[in-house]
Amino acid sequence: MISYMPYPVRIDDIVVETEDGNQKTFKLVFENEAHRKAWKHVPGQFAMLSLAGQGEIPIGIASSPTEEDHLLFTVNRAGKVTTALHQMNIGDRMGVRGPLGNGFPVDTEMKGKNVVIIAGGFAVTTLRATLISLLARRQEYGKITFIYGARTPGMLLYRDELQQWAQRGDIDLHVTIDREAPGWEGLVGFVPTIAGEVAPSPENSVALICGPPIMIKFTMPPLEAIGWTDDQVYLSLENRMKCGEGVCCHCNVGPTLVCKDGPVFTRGQVKQLPIEY
Amino acid sequence: MIEEWNKVHVVYVPAMEKQAAASPDWAPGWCRLDSSSIALTFPLPIGPTPASVKTFFFPQPETLLTYTLENNHPDKGLMREPERSRDMQVVLGVRPCDARSVLLNNLPYQEDQFFQANRQRTALVGFSCDQTLSTCFCTRMGGSPLDSEGLDLALSRTEDGFLIEVCSEKGEALVADLELAPAPESDISALAARRNAGGNPSATELDSLKGSELGTLYDAPLWQSLGEACINCGACTFICPTCYCFDIQDEVVRGQGRRIRYWDSCMFPLYSLHTSGHNPRGQKVQRTRNRFLHKLKYFPDRFGPFSCVGCGRCVQDCPVNIDIREVMDDLIHLTAVE
Amino acid sequence: MPTINKRISEEIRAQARKLLEEGEVAAVLGYGAGSLPMTVKPLVVRNPEDCSKLIWNTFCVLNLANYLPAALKSVEPPRGPRDPKPEGPLPKVAILVTGCWSRNIVVQIQEHQVARDRVVVMGVGSRGMVSRRKVAALFPGLEILAVKEGDHELVVQGADFAETINRWSVVRDNCQSCTHPDPVLVDVRIGEPVSERKNPNPFMQVDAIEQKTGDERWAWFTAEFATCIRCYACRNACPLCYCPTCFVDDAKPQWVGKSLDAVDTGLFHILRAYHCAGRCTDCGTCETVCPMGINMRMLTKKLNKDVLNLYNIEAGMEPDAPLPLTTYTMDDPEKFIATEVTPVPGAVKEGK
Numbered sequence: 001m002i003s004y005m006p007y008p009v010r011i012d013d014i015v016v017e018t019e020d021g022n023q024k025t026f027k028l029v030f031e032n033e034a035h036r037k038a039w040k041h042v043p044g045q046f047a048m049l050s051l052a053g054q055g056e057i058p059i060g061i062a063s064s065p066t067e068e069d070h071l072l073f074t075v076n077r078a079g080k081v082t083t084a085l086h087q088m089n090i091g092d093r094m095g096v097r098g099p100l101g102n103g104f105p106v107d108t109e110m111k112g113k114n115v116v117i118i119a120g121g122f123a124v125t126t127l128r129a130t131l132i133s134l135l136a137r138r139q140e141y142g143k144i145t146f147i148y149g150a151r152t153p154g155m156l157l158y159r160d161e162l163q164q165w166a167q168r169g170d171i172d173l174h175v176t177i178d179r180e181a182p183g184w185e186g187l188v189g190f191v192p193t194i195a196g197e198v199a200p201s202p203e204n205s206v207a208l209i210c211g212p213p214i215m216i217k218f219t220m221p222p223l224e225a226i227g228w229t230d231d232q233v234y235l236s237l238e239n240r241m242k243c244g245e246g247v248c249c250h251c252n253v254g255p256t257l258v259c260k261d262g263p264v265f266t267r268g269q270v271k272q273l274p275i276e277y
Numbered sequence: 278m279i280e281e282w283n284k285v286h287v288v289y290v291p292a293m294e295k296q297a298a299a300s301p302d303w304a305p306g307w308c309r310l311d312s313s314s315i316a317l318t319f320p321l322p323i324g325p326t327p328a329s330v331k332t333f334f335f336p337q338p339e340t341l342l343t344y345t346l347e348n349n350h351p352d353k354g355l356m357r358e359p360e361r362s363r364d365m366q367v368v369l370g371v372r373p374c375d376a377r378s379v380l381l382n383n384l385p386y387q388e389d390q391f392f393q394a395n396r397q398r399t400a401l402v403g404f405s406c407d408q409t410l411s412t413c414f415c416t417r418m419g420g421s422p423l424d425s426e427g428l429d430l431a432l433s434r435t436e437d438g439f440l441i442e443v444c445s446e447k448g449e450a451l452v453a454d455l456e457l458a459p460a461p462e463s464d465i466s467a468l469a470a471r472r473n474a475g476g477n478p479s480a481t482e483l484d485s486l487k488g489s490e491l492g493t494l495y496d497a498p499l500w501q502s503l504g505e506a507c508i509n510c511g512a513c514t515f516i517c518p519t520c521y522c523f524d525i526q527d528e529v530v531r532g533q534g535r536r537i538r539y540w541d542s543c544m545f546p547l548y549s550l551h552t553s554g555h556n557p558r559g560q561k562v563q564r565t566r567n568r569f570l571h572k573l574k575y576f577p578d579r580f581g582p583f584s585c586v587g588c589g590r591c592v593q594d595c596p597v598n599i600d601i602r603e604v605m606d607d608l609i610h611l612t613a614v615e
Numbered sequence: 616m617p618t619i620n621k622r623i624s625e626e627i628r629a630q631a632r633k634l635l636e637e638g639e640v641a642a643v644l645g646y647g648a649g650s651l652p653m654t655v656k657p658l659v660v661r662n663p664e665d666c667s668k669l670i671w672n673t674f675c676v677l678n679l680a681n682y683l684p685a686a687l688k689s690v691e692p693p694r695g696p697r698d699p700k701p702e703g704p705l706p707k708v709a710i711l712v713t714g715c716w717s718r719n720i721v722v723q724i725q726e727h728q729v730a731r732d733r734v735v736v737m738g739v740g741s742r743g744m745v746s747r748r749k750v751a752a753l754f755p756g757l758e759i760l761a762v763k764e765g766d767h768e769l770v771v772q773g774a775d776f777a778e779t780i781n782r783w784s785v786v787r788d789n790c791q792s793c794t795h796p797d798p799v800l801v802d803v804r805i806g807e808p809v810s811e812r813k814n815p816n817p818f819m820q821v822d823a824i825e826q827k828t829g830d831e832r833w834a835w836f837t838a839e840f841a842t843c844i845r846c847y848a849c850r851n852a853c854p855l856c857y858c859p860t861c862f863v864d865d866a867k868p869q870w871v872g873k874s875l876d877a878v879d880t881g882l883f884h885i886l887r888a889y890h891c892a893g894r895c896t897d898c899g900t901c902e903t904v905c906p907m908g909i910n911m912r913m914l915t916k917k918l919n920k921d922v923l924n925l926y927n928i929e930a931g932m933e934p935d936a937p938l939p940l941t942t943y944t945m946d947d948p949e950k951f952i953a954t955e956v957t958p959v960p961g962a963v964k965e966g967k
């Protein structure tokens with residue numbers, strides 16, 4: 001039964017991720033041990049963050065199921081609820097309702113395959129969760145390619161972890177920024193360009209792509225040119241959401257409910273839908 | 278009978294006049310019988326009641342959660358289950374189309390705790406339609422004016438009174454303590470004959486829509502002119518028994534908060550607006566199309582039946598005379614041409 | 616002899632066809648036949664062949680001015696949000712108007728929502744439009760299947776009855792109290808002009824409420840708005856409401872609660888009415904479209920009365936007149952701006 005009742009959680013830590021201060025990662029711990037045990041999610045799923053007096057917002061789960069004792073959410077300050085959330089402090093109480101949606105097929109289609117992850121801007125959150133999950137069971141997957149771009153070095157999320165990943169030998173990591181910046185020695189160029197240069201092989205592979213629509217639009221042609229098909233590519237859709245449980249209809253794209261049937265779809269599935277997202 | 282029920286339950290009948298003021302257990306378009314009221318008869322209009330029964334299952338608003346925001350309160354910000362009335366409510370004068378709408382709405386709300394609790398505590402006492410309005414098209418949607426589907430008690434007029442059909446356990450409980458005469462066989466068979474004469478209700482003519490390609494319906498030229506005329510008010514969706522979208526919001530009054538859900542309409546631009554300012558259905562034509570395709574294509578694709586019972590309320594009340602029957606005709610025509 | 620409205624319909628079709636064929640306008644805003652008795656559909660005609668669908672009758676209650684800004688936009692060549700305005704004049708739209716709707720267009724022009732040179736006003740003198748509700752109320756419990764319209768009477772038909780009623784008796788309240796039935800803007804005249812109506816007191820309905828005691832007025836207000844379902848048909852049908860984000864939809868800050876709480880509903884209606892003050896032409900569309908039959912027009916009518924008494928202005932009567940509530944004059948009886956900004960009288964400069 002759907003009760004719309006969030007689990008009570010406390011803010012255990014807050015990390016300001018970006019130089020403009022608009023992206024913060026919230027580390028949440030359950031107030032009740034039973035709730036912690038009951039919580040099981042798959043990377044790519046989302047949850048409703050609940051602020052008493054402000055409302056609920058759908059946010060992708062940035063932590064991996066393997067990080068068992070807490071949940072991470074990276075939130076962009078956008079409107080009413082996100083602004084209120086940004087004003088909260090460590091130790092404050094809030095709520096989490098979920099996990100919701102379907103998630104990436106880490107235990108099915110992705111098993112045993114090469115995985116190409118392409119992320120732009122702060123859409124990287126659920127892909128971070130995915131990468132951590134894959135790394136926890138590294139031997140179950142083939143080659144892992146991670147392409148991530150942001151406007152400036154200061155706008156990259158999870159910078160400490162990016163360095164750690166770079167030091168491991170088992171990820172093909174490409175981090176890029178849009179334009180030259182002082183002190184930046186890594187790649188420069190838009191994500192689609194870099195993806196074209198990296199040219200990951202479609203052989204026995206799946207790709208997960210999250211980012212602004214314009215990035216996704218321009219990333220596809222170079223991939224298609226080297227043989228990627230629509231069913232190998234997974235995207236995550238966003239729409240305005242209220243219930244998150246497939247009842248209220250807010251998130252519909254034609255007959256599809258993003259909250260319940262998604263948010264993860266293959267590109268082939270997305271192409272079947274009217275453009276209402 | 279009504280008198281007996283009123284002693285133990287909360288009884289509602291359709292309101293024909295404007296009601297005075299709102300009390301906590303008030304339902305718009307329906308009036309509550311109070312024990313002092315002697316008038317235990319009530320007028321029932323031909324065709325659907327002015328307001329649909331959805332307000333009893335999907336009230337506007339429904340409190341989902343409550344909490345306190347008082348500083349220093351140990352439970353500050355902690356969500357609590359709301360206090361809910363568990364009193365049985367009996368709704369009189371429900372028409373077959375509305376009774377069917379509850380079953381249709383139950384499909385998406387199968388797992389919804391609040392909707393299910395309201396179903397538990399609501400008994401529907403229906404009256405079959407001896408006469409119909411020119412705007413009624415229940416038969417076209419797979420219903421019938423004599424249907425008892427979805428009702429707890431179904432009353433049909435006979436020559437000298439009413440034939441009461443007991444359709445559920447709740448219905449059984451309602452008549453258990455009443456001294457009612459068993460219905461004569463002749464009345465029962467007469468009703469059965471009338472039902473048979475009506476033929477088997479089916480929406481066959483419309484079924485072509487279920488099989489057709491979404492793209493064909495989506496790109497139909499008719500949306501342009503409909504969207505142009507529609508003023509995107511929510512009237513059609515709010516009066517519709519089978520429109521069930523909601524929005525959720527928090528309300529705080531003097532430190533005491535509640536999270537409520539209330540009717541929303543896909544006709545409103547706000548319904549689909551992203552915080553970024555992007556709106557996937559930013560144009561009127563897109564929203565008008567969404568309402569009709571939801572009823573005639575998206576809902577049946579997901580659940581089977583159409584999300585419309587043919588009550589004709591939207592046909593009567595749309596200020597710009599957008600008529601779902603004409604929309605259906607046009608769509609059928611379109612798929613036939615294909 | 617065909618009825619007046621039949622003749623008007625013919626004239627509308629002929630003129631609309633002419634305007635479209637000559638390329639004078641890209642679209643004509645009018646009405647088509649409705650699917651129920653006493654209804655019409657707003658219709659945008661873009662091809663001369665479709666002009667035969669245009670009709671005019673006594674049930675044309677929807678204010679077409681509400682559609683004008685969108686119709687003008689729809690005939691512009693498509694362009695992106697940052698593309699420059701195309702060279703040369705933009706296509707025009709013709710619109711059917713009566714007295715009050717023409718005044719709405721005047722307000723739209725004054726408020727820069729509509730460019731005068733892009734509108735071809737097809738003016739019809741109004742003989743008052745009939746309220747579907749009033750007709751239905753005369754036949755309780757009966758369904759009306761057809762209504763035939765004569766110049767002064769209506770023949771109402773049902774399954775087993777046919778009755779003739781006086782047309783004026785079922786004309787909408789706002790039309791009965793209207794004093795300016797003829798359009799104030801006319802480019803193409805349809806039918807005969809109608810003269811100003813003498814009405815000793817157009818505000819009779821408002822006066823009746825004003826004469827009540829405070830408690831009685833409050834009782835009237837709460838009862839009248841108790842059944843509002845917040846569908847916003849009244850707002851959406853009104854040609855004055857064009858704010859990109861209406862105050863009821865605003866989330867930052869949220870001005871009005873969203874449930875059916877009587878306070879929120881009341882607040883919505885009072886604020887809506889105040890937003891219309893000095894702009895409302897009493898076209899009655901809001902009242903007509905309400906599915907719950909609420910007389911929210913009483914609020915705007917009261918403000919119309921106040922604006923008339925305080926400023927001697929009726930909305931949209933003179934295209935060049937200043938807007939009463941957005942113009943500051945030095946002899947404003949409220950001295951709040953002068954006293955708050957500068958303690959020294961006379962130090963305030965004109966303008967701004």
Ligand SMILES: Cc1cc2nc3c(=O)[nH]c(=O)nc-3n(C[C@H](O)[C@H](O)[C@H](O)COP(=O)(O)OP(=O)(O)OC[C@H]3O[C@@H](n4cnc5c(N)ncnc54)[C@H](O)[C@@H]3O)c2cc1C
Pocket residue numbers: 046055056057058059060061074075076077078079080081082083125126237238239240241242263550551552553866867
């Ligand atoms: C599946 C999913 C995952 C998301 N993951 C993240 C994430 O990891 N990090 C992040 O910063 N943002 C994420 N978003 C976007 C985030 O939900 C919106 O930015 C947020 O709802 C804005 O709320 P607000 O109260 O600040 O804005 P307001 O505009 O003030 O919010 C009003 C209401 O609008 C709704 N709403 C508005 N815009 C959106 C939108 N784009 N998507 C969904 N609902 C919206 C919300 O329900 C909210 O209650 C995600 C959205 C979805 C659907």
Ligand code: SF4
Pocket residue numbers: 506507508509510511512513514544594595596597598599848
């Ligand atoms: S179809 Fe009619 S009732 Fe529905 S939103 Fe449009 S104008 Fe309003």
Ligand code: SF4
Pocket residue numbers: 513516517518519520572584585586587588589590591592601
């Ligand atoms: S769509 Fe119209 S006819 Fe169908 S159930 Fe809703 S109000 Fe009734």
Ligand code: SF4
Pocket residue numbers: 678852853854855891894895896897898899900901902912915
């Ligand atoms: S407020 Fe009502 S009467 Fe006044 S212009 Fe708007 S719709 Fe017409």
Ligand code: SF4
Pocket residue numbers: 842843844845846847848849850904905906907908909911
């Ligand atoms: S049209 Fe009627 S019911 Fe709808 S918001 Fe206005 S007053 Fe309320």
Ligand code: FES
Pocket residue numbers: 240241242243244245246247248249250251252257258259260
């Ligand atoms: S958010 Fe309610 S159905 Fe998807």
